[in-house]
Amino acid sequence: MVFSEEKMNEVNRLIASYPQGKQKSAILPVLHLAQEVNGGWLSTEAMDYVASLLQLDPIEVYEVATFYSMYNLHPVGKYIFEVCQTGPCMIKGSDDIIAYIKEKLNIGIGETTKDGMFTLKAVECLGACGYAPMMQMGKTYREHLTREKIDQIIESCRSMNN
Amino acid sequence: MVKLLLENAQKEGIRFLKTYRENGGYQSLEKALKMAPDNITEEVKVSGLRGRGGAGFPTGLKWSFLAKPENTPRYLVCNADESEPGTFKDRFLMEFIPHLLIEGMIISSYALGSNRSYIYIRGEYAWIVDILRQAIEEAKQNGYLGKNILGSGFDCEIFVHPGAGAYICGEETALLESLEGKRGNPRIKPPFPAVKGLWNCPTVVNNVETIAAVVPIIKMSGAEYAKIGVGRSTGTKLISACGNINKPGVYEIDMTISVEDFIYSDEFCGGIANGKKLKACIPGGSSVPILPANLLLKTAKGETRYMNYESLSDGGFATGSMMGSGGFIVLDEDQCVVKHTYTLAHFYRHESCGQCSPCREGTGWMERILKNIETGKGKMSDIDLLWDIQSKIEGNTICPLGDAAAWPVAAAIRHFRDEFEWHVLNPEESQKRNYGLANYASPLALVS
Ligand SMILES: Cc1cc2nc3c(=O)[nH]c(=O)nc-3n(C[C@H](O)[C@H](O)[C@H](O)COP(=O)(O)O)c2cc1C
Ligand code: SF4
Ligand code: FES
Numbered sequence: 028m029v030f031s032e033e034k035m036n037e038v039n040r041l042i043a044s045y046p047q048g049k050q051k052s053a054i055l056p057v058l059h060l061a062q063e064v065n066g067g068w069l070s071t072e073a074m075d076y077v078a079s080l081l082q083l084d085p086i087e088v089y090e091v092a093t094f095y096s097m098y099n100l101h102p103v104g105k106y107i108f109e110v111c112q113t114g115p116c117m118i119k120g121s122d123d124i125i126a127y128i129k130e131k132l133n134i135g136i137g138e139t140t141k142d143g144m145f146t147l148k149a150v151e152c153l154g155a156c157g158y159a160p161m162m163q164m165g166k167t168y169r170e171h172l173t174r175e176k177i178d179q180i181i182e183s184c185r186s187m188n189n
Numbered sequence: 190m191v192k193l194l195l196e197n198a199q200k201e202g203i204r205f206l207k208t209y210r211e212n213g214g215y216q217s218l219e220k221a222l223k224m225a226p227d228n229i230t231e232e233v234k235v236s237g238l239r240g241r242g243g244a245g246f247p248t249g250l251k252w253s254f255l256a257k258p259e260n261t262p263r264y265l266v267c268n269a270d271e272s273e274p275g276t277f278k279d280r281f282l283m284e285f286i287p288h289l290l291i292e293g294m295i296i297s298s299y300a301l302g303s304n305r306s307y308i309y310i311r312g313e314y315a316w317i318v319d320i321l322r323q324a325i326e327e328a329k330q331n332g333y334l335g336k337n338i339l340g341s342g343f344d345c346e347i348f349v350h351p352g353a354g355a356y357i358c359g360e361e362t363a364l365l366e367s368l369e370g371k372r373g374n375p376r377i378k379p380p381f382p383a384v385k386g387l388w389n390c391p392t393v394v395n396n397v398e399t400i401a402a403v404v405p406i407i408k409m410s411g412a413e414y415a416k417i418g419v420g421r422s423t424g425t426k427l428i429s430a431c432g433n434i435n436k437p438g439v440y441e442i443d444m445t446i447s448v449e450d451f452i453y454s455d456e457f458c459g460g461i462a463n464g465k466k467l468k469a470c471i472p473g474g475s476s477v478p479i480l481p482a483n484l485l486l487k488t489a490k491g492e493t494r495y496m497n498y499e500s501l502s503d504g505g506f507a508t509g510s511m512m513g514s515g516g517f518i519v520l521d522e523d524q525c526v527v528k529h530t531y532t533l534a535h536f537y538r539h540e541s542c543g544q545c546s547p548c549r550e551g552t553g554w555m556e557r558i559l560k561n562i563e564t565g566k567g568k569m570s571d572i573d574l575l576w577d578i579q580s581k582i583e584g585n586t587i588c589p590l591g592d593a594a595a596w597p598v599a600a601a602i603r604h605f606r607d608e609f610e611w612h613v614l615n616p617e618e619s620q621k622r623n624y625g626l627a628n629y630a631s632p633l634a635l636v637s
Binding site for chain 2: 045053055056058090094095117151157163165166167
């Protein structure tokens with residue numbers, strides 16, 4: 028995996044936002060970029076690449092990548108449904124949303140559909156408790172979820188890939 | 190009701206500098222740059238502003254602790270990690286009126302002498318990262334950021350740093366570790382960030398709402414700000430309300446309103462949804478004690494409870510709760526306190542950084558026991574065991590996450606023990622229906 032020139036410019040902008048010699052601070056944002064370029068997950072190769080860009084030992088990057096829940100350390104589907112399951116979402120029916128997605132896509136939590144399209148994750152409070160139940164999909168939130176909304180979302184993901 | 194932060198938040202175009210300025214934006218900055226930095230800190234002190242991140246520490250006092258050794262940079266770091274379940278107020282502020290935070294950051298940076306300031310925002314708020322970066326760019330183009338701001342001689346840059354999913358990074362020293370590119374393990378204190386913070390330099394960490402509040406304080410003066418509210422709860426507070434209410438959302442209140450009015454008035458939560466009855470509420474984010482309806486609306490002395498720091502904590506943990514982060518979670522008569530507490534225990538187990546054994550082991554143990562009780566496999570002795578575990582976590586850890594994990598369990602048992610016992614005694618029935626309202630909404634026997 029290598030970054031395009033555009034991504035490299037972004038990396039350099041990120042590094043420049045910290046004082047000289049503190050480029051280690053850029054690990055988190057650069058790992059986000061690497062995950063995006065690498066199909067939604069961080070392979071060892073991708074992490075080693077980030078280490079080389081920031082002049083760090085690979086272990087410094089592994090340590091960080093394994094701590095934070097947004098980094099996927101295994102391959103994932105093209106679309107990731109990250110459904111919040113914490114208290115405030117639970118009382119508004121997140122259990123039912125998770126059960127419905129499981130049934131509809133025939134996968135369990137943490138699993139990916141056979142066609143590589145969808146991954147289901149159960150995650151913790153995303154700061155959308157007033158708009159529950161909800162899930163994160165890539166860079167956006169889908170809020171006030173219902174079974175019908177889930178149907179529509181799955182439908183539109185599939186149609187975009189036909 | 191007076192609004193100092195969100196007055197213009199729903200105005201068309203307020204996300205952009207032009208409209209923000211047309212509505213009085215950046216006037217506080219212009220005023221502040223003509224003041225001496227220490228006078229700004231003084232205004233903040235006089236205002237009585239208390240940290241809006243959860244602990245309620247007086248902001249002006251915190252600023253005055255900042256060490257100022259020569260030839261050492263100082264940093265202002267804005268805590269936008271917002272991950273406490275029930276809390277979504279900072280998101281609202283940043284999403285709709287980002288320049289308010291940016292203006293507050295520049296004024297605060299000037300007061301503290303920070304030429305490089307950071308906004309540490311939870312990584313999941315990815316679209317808000319873009320909104321903030323755009324606002325910063327606009328501010329730069331208009332001379333509000335960069336070198337020699339508005340001819341004052343003050344230089345300042347603001348950078349947005351996204352996290353990557355870890356509640357613990359909201360704890361200020363874990364946040365600093367994370368900003369340095371490490372795992373979010375809280376540091377042992379002292380030294381405090383005011384002396385050794387980011388890259389070992391003196392640092393102030395403040396919540397989004399705290400920093401935004403500096404803008405109206407400078408505009409109206411600290412003394413005028415202090416007149417709003419009551420006692421040591423000055424100014425306005427953002428409350429994010431969720432759960433079984435008619436109108437979930439973010440509300441700006443002045444802290445003289447009663448809890449009852451906040452829940453039932455149409456201006457705010459609009460009452461309990463679907464005509465149900467109020468059973469319980471966690472008034473300040475998942476970490477603070479849950480209260481049954483009767484103790485929520487009135488204190489143990491039978492006095493009206495108000496939405497402010499003092500009143501919410503009236504009675505201590507025995508019969509009160511806390512203002513916390515302002516995450517107001519309402520549970521109606523159909524909700525199961527055991528299950529709700531179990532999801533929170535799961536949350537804290539998942540978010541423990543694992544450095545201290547009471548927290549690492551205790552959170553997992555509490556989660557397992559609560560799961561057993563919730564699924565009808567609990568024993569009566571489990572309830573006492575839970576109590577024992579939480580009491581051994583509290584106060585015995587490096588950072589307050591241990592306490593934050595212990596308190597919700599302790600309060601649930603303290604006030605809802607009958608519901609736990611019912612689960613144990615009725616393992617089958619408890620899988621089919623919930624315990625219900627019991628007597629939680631009945632008038633209290635007055636304590637003299
Ligand atoms: C586990 C834990 C999580 C926290 N999360 C946040 C948070 O998301 N946002 C926040 O502003 N403060 C959070 N805090 C409080 C911060 O440590 C710190 O007190 C606060 O940012 C100081 O700002 P303030 O004085 O303006 O409130 C958290 C504390 C703990 C112990
Ligand atoms: S109390 Fe928990 S989260 Fe805090 S440092 Fe200890 S193990 Fe980590
Ligand atoms: S509990 Fe689901 S977003 Fe907060």
